[in-house]
Amino acid sequence: MSGTMTEVYGGVWNRLRRDLFLVAMQLAAKTPLGMARYAFEQTAFYRRLYGRPPAEFESLPLTLKKELGSADPYDVLADAMRDQVALYGETTGSTGYPTPSFFTTREFHGGRALARITPYIGLLDGIMAENRAVVNGLTFGFTVAGMTFGDLLGSLGGVVANVGTRSTIATPERMARALRRLRPAVLTGTPIDILSWLRIVKEDTPDQYPGLLEHLKLTLSTAELCAASRSRAISKEFGFKHIDVYACVEGFFSLPCPCGEKHVLPIYHPEVFDERLNRVGTRGEGRFAYTNLLKKSSPLVRYLLDDFVTIADSACPYGFTASIEPHGRWELTVVLNGRRMGVRHFEEAIFSHGLFGDYRVVIEDDRIRVTAEEYGAHDSRETMARALSDVFGQRTEVELVPFGTITKYREIRQSKPILKIEDRRSTSTQVIPEYL
Template identity: 25%
Template sequence: MITKEYSEIHRARFGYLMKRIKNSPLYRSKLDGMELSGVTLEDIHRLPFTTKKELREAGQWGILAVSKKDIAQYHESSGSSGIPSIAWFTRNDLIRGGTQLRRTGNGLTSNDLVLNRFPYALSLPAFYIQEAAWQAGAGIVPSSSRNTITHYPKVLELISQLECTVIAGLPREMELLAETARLLGIDCKSSFPHLRAIWVAGELFADARKRHIENLWGVPVYNFFGSTETGNIATMCSQGSLHISEKDFHLEMLELDSPTPVEYADLGRLVVTTLSHEGSPLLRYVNEDLVNIRTEACSCGHTGRILTHYGRISDLFYRNGVYLTAKDIHESIYSLPNVPAAWNCLQTADGLEIRLDVSDGSLNIRETEERLASSLQLAVNVVDQSGMLLDPAQLTQQEASRKPVYII
């Protein structure tokens, strides 16, 4: 479905996409021999899908659709679901990504100072956040995760001393920072009076997880949905809805067990066509995410479609004729009275084994099993791994790496 508000822009950008997509070696080969003259957005169902396997086989240069002189940045995913996904970005791509993020529910102003906890490495989000801040005239505190310079106590110190107004990072980083604060005797709700919002991306973000992190920090949390290959697809509003950037993407859903497109479904596999991306455009890319896309009025005033993310297709469980998504599991665990500091789970012959690390050691296994089994509607075996899934000593470690000293 194409929203009426954006239909002409949508169609025009699709036409431009089809003119330039053959600059990519992957699509020059993939579309070879197809009659594409006169193809419009209404004909998109006639065009082939693009799979993650094809992108990986094409390699770094096989997906590049601009000349090397137009490249601004190269990015890779963390590879959490396998081989890293890759993408090229022009300067226009980065500017557009920053503009999309600025549509979040709380926005940014020149009075903001944003602590950017996303990794400043090959991953994309840190640079989108930085671009959004610069466009708004806001300042940036680059505090990359996964390094030995900005360790957790140092980041908490920076938030306080620099009077940061926004923190951006993975949802897990927000949880770990809050757990570090607890271990150090710091109350996140009262110790950072200038903090007004948290921005997250890069992980499944169920409603219960949103409420949990907001309860830890005492400020609203806003999520962004996208991927390295596509850039940011949807931005969360003040009401907690993910609104699609309709001008930049054409989204479809497929049935769970077939390549049949569906317009309306409770759950479908996401297919993404990047209408405006220049560096490495994608045509009908099946990105392996499970989503629901619906058209409904939002009290924030946005009139476009709303997207709900349910996790990866690889994380989908099927039992007794019912699908259980990663979102279902997240909603149940983050709705527990005592949310664990760390957890993981695996499928068993009978149901699920869920391993929990409760920071204060107060886990009641029987009560938790009953609550989770009732919520998930299947057998649950809870394993107490308190003190084993998360090492408090690593969180509170304050030894930072230093430059070498050559003259003593």
């Protein structure tokens, strides 16, 4: 295994540095109860939430988005870190409660260490050695996704064009122009944004499109769910590597791995809860909460991110011991034939038939209707309908529409396309946030 690890990591030094960083993280991390006590001592928010110094971790209440998003941001800021924080961020607030988070310079640059831990570091180093141009299309603003990925790729030697997206400045056409002019090796953005930008280049300047694809070796996505089948379809269609990262502004960052899993690092204490918020354990399927054992500027203890996830032990050949698979937001899940399903379950099934743009699924009492935008190579509508009917256990109709029908790919996207699966059955348990 050591030979394989050395090859993937791009050399012995990268592999040894990975081991060193992991040990350093474990030494610096607090225990879950230790972080809870720190949060109580340092923040007004947790003093109100707990009422008295924490004595037992698992008896502590969960930190809920509504409470956190409604609080004064400075109540979440640790007293001891007020003179050290340098950056403030918030989630997009797509469900009505944008949650606050502060970062010291060291915490913000933490992504650099994570980049060195992933087994993909050998691939990244090899790409940068040939072409250092990077176009960063992730969102800038309150959310720190764009800034974090720009900093991370810059630390690896990239010449980063922080163009961003979802703004009046970085329109889709402006992004396409940057891609044509810079011919980057690495591009970041959500999956639908990447498809949109490449389609614009292909339509507007077809003579420059082949050259762009020749240079482009890697695309990185985050912020919006991307099933493994969708990632594979993107890679197959264009010939570059696509990697999806599951992360959040509040301070959780999974580690994508060539083994096909997204790993949970030892700086997090993950927990899974059932539908009624009874604790399942640190492994299992259900509602996701975590405690960041390292971040001290705005500590989060038993924070209910409330994504529907599966957390399991890992047999990763590169030595990571736990993995997490996100299925989508809990409140938007559906129960189909006795099985709870998130956006990922539907997306995994749809994109196993090829590459599509955006899509929508409507579940009715007597059928399921799937609408998908045509983009790349894919199976026939009839083949998809038969296969999806078998997967979902219910008659499924498939409609294929032109790319841009659901999401206008030349227009600025004002928000995330969160509601992809809509349950209209009389027995629906889906809860659509009022704000959304």
